[in-house]
Amino acid sequence: MEYQYLLLDVADKVATVTINRPDKGNALAPGVLEEIIDVFAGLGEREDVSVVVLTGGERYFSAGFDLNEIRKLEKVSNEAYTALFHRAYRAILFCPQPVIAAVGGAAIAGGFDLTMMCDVRYASSRAKFGQREVVLALTPILDPLWRIIGLGRAKEVALTGRIYDAQEAERMGYVSRVYPEGELLASVKTIATEMAGYDRMCLIETKRLSNQLLNLDLDGAMRTQEWLFRTYLGSQENHQRIDALQARLAADRRK
Known part of the structure; x- marks a missing residue:
């Protein structure tokens, strides 16, 4: 447009x-x-x-x-x-x-x-x-x-x-x-x-989280962050990015 x-x-x-x-x-x-x-x-x-x-x-x-x-x-x-x-x-x-x-x-x-x-x-x-x-x-x-x-x-x-x-x-x-x-x-x-270049939904969820935290007490904020972290930990995207990072680090060590 x-x-x-x-x-x-x-x-x-x-x-x-x-x-x-x-x-x-x-x-x-x-x-x-x-x-x-x-x-x-x-x-x-x-x-x-x-x-x-x-x-x-x-x-x-x-x-x-x-x-x-x-x-x-x-x-x-x-x-x-x-x-x-x-x-x-x-x-x-x-x-x-x-x-x-x-x-x-x-x-x-x-x-x-x-x-x-x-x-x-x-x-x-x-x-x-x-x-x-x-x-x-x-x-x-x-x-x-x-x-x-x-x-x-x-x-x-x-x-x-x-x-x-x-x-x-x-x-x-x-x-x-x-x-x-x-x-x-x-x-x-x-x-x-x-x-x-990062995971699009991870960016979106992190922004959303930052806007939510000030409205929560400390215990609620910690629980929310734990739950959100769990939804990404071990995902296929998470595994792929770990593999890519480790490959780059290994390549740097060989230089």
Whole structure:
């Protein structure tokens, strides 16, 4: 399917979704959000996709809300627009496959929220992050932010509206790694391709498990993890991968 505001590429079991509205800093107009909902719904059904990368390219991620669209709204007529944002957020957050954010530039307000919905975040050294809703007299999203960086730091991000550079985002644990400018997409593609080579259902179940654990007590979490481990241990896929790993190790020893 052709999209107006998104580019979709699938190769090596990795789907790369690129927000493509550079003239507006990839601002999240309704059309962009509708396409995000559609593309992630479709990717969740694809057996040939094991990992998804969400990006705006090497120069952008998303400047956030399209303020011209926001300014048109009234309190009595904002329900559909609010629901559209949250449907887009949920489409990413609950996509069955792991979703990696590759952040090449500013990820602000709604753009920041999109990165928050991803499972892993990598950034270019030129990236910037900011939950700027409070500056616009809007309430921000604190969950899942607090699950990622802790409640105290999440409060700071939400209440101050500060802009953080990539290095500070990495130090607070929001970003997993920062790459030099121009090297982000190639580096993330390498990581995503390696991940996509793993068992697809194991990836999906691990993501699902990570979302369940915070709602369980410690005993329940341990039992759930034991049960899930048992469903894979000794499987044909497990045996094949052990054999392949041992063959590679033996070959390395012979060199």
